[in-house]
Amino acid sequence: MREVTPRRIIEMKGREKITMVTAYDYPSALLADRAGIDIIFVGDSLGMVVYGEENTLNVSMDQMVFHTRAVSRAVKRALVLADMPFGSYEIDTGEALRNALRLIRAGADAVKIEGGADHEKLVRKLVRMGIPVMGHTGLTPQRYLRLGGYRLMGETEEEIEEILRDAKSLERAGAFAVVLEFTLADVARLVTEEVSIPTIGIGSGPWVDGQVLVWHDLLGIYEEVPPFVKKYADIGGMIRLALENYREEVKNGAFPGKEHYWEFLDKEDFERKA
Numbered sequence: 001m002r003e004v005t006p007r008r009i010i011e012m013k014g015r016e017k018i019t020m021v022t023a024y025d026y027p028s029a030l031l032a033d034r035a036g037i038d039i040i041f042v043g044d045s046l047g048m049v050v051y052g053e054e055n056t057l058n059v060s061m062d063q064m065v066f067h068t069r070a071v072s073r074a075v076k077r078a079l080v081l082a083d084m085p086f087g088s089y090e091i092d093t094g095e096a097l098r099n100a101l102r103l104i105r106a107g108a109d110a111v112k113i114e115g116g117a118d119h120e121k122l123v124r125k126l127v128r129m130g131i132p133v134m135g136h137t138g139l140t141p142q143r144y145l146r147l148g149g150y151r152l153m154g155e156t157e158e159e160i161e162e163i164l165r166d167a168k169s170l171e172r173a174g175a176f177a178v179v180l181e182f183t184l185a186d187v188a189r190l191v192t193e194e195v196s197i198p199t200i201g202i203g204s205g206p207w208v209d210g211q212v213l214v215w216h217d218l219l220g221i222y223e224e225v226p227p228f229v230k231k232y233a234d235i236g237g238m239i240r241l242a243l244e245n246y247r248e249e250v251k252n253g254a255f256p257g258k259e260h261y262w263e264f265l266d267k268e269d270f271e272r273k274a
């Protein structure tokens, strides 16, 4: 059992901000856990940032299982959360439960689904089965085609109502938290006040119970990031510089240096043996 549990996350509401970051492999999960991040999240954003897809629609259960297993091996303290990918939970309840079970058996402590009101029954079933669930409303990237791309949510009365309805459904069904993605900050504040479970924002302002960012975005691995991201490092620049130095030193013979190889000090001895 890891230290950070869904119960602990719920208790943090109103007391302490919740920190969450995505991670998709062993080394990054190790670093995130050591940094004291509360929730390490295997997001289906891996389709884009790890596999180079245009959106998250092609992510498979197998991909989620493999990456969850790698992350899970690294994490001792944080709660490990895994996304249910597009098509893995919407079609059939039995299939959804089996897919959630695969993620739990790969080492996840909880699963996340997009939407709320449409999946109230499913969330209740998962929770009854013993699988903690996080919801996700506001901008839900799995609706990429319907939304016509990624955009700010909560600007119309209809959208505000939908977001609020999702959050309340999730609370009722027993979800332990909800992600609010790219909504107007005032809408996120309203939802945070209206539900008893923690809200975790991304691009939704400061009046939420926690924040989540994508690994590659916050570390500056790519130059282009969504407008709401703060880059805490320029890891992309550091990697490029290191690779350019390596290339240069191989080309000009500076690498490998004396300290990186072993030779017979006595050339005659070597020639005798050769």
Ligand code: KIV
Residues within 6 Å of the ligand: 022, 042, 043, 044, 045, 046, 083, 179, 181, 202, 212, 214
């Ligand atoms: O997959 C993901 O990274 C997400 C976060 C943006 C919340 O769902």
Ligand code: NA
Residues within 6 Å of the ligand: 043, 044, 045, 083, 141
């Ligand atoms: Na996601």
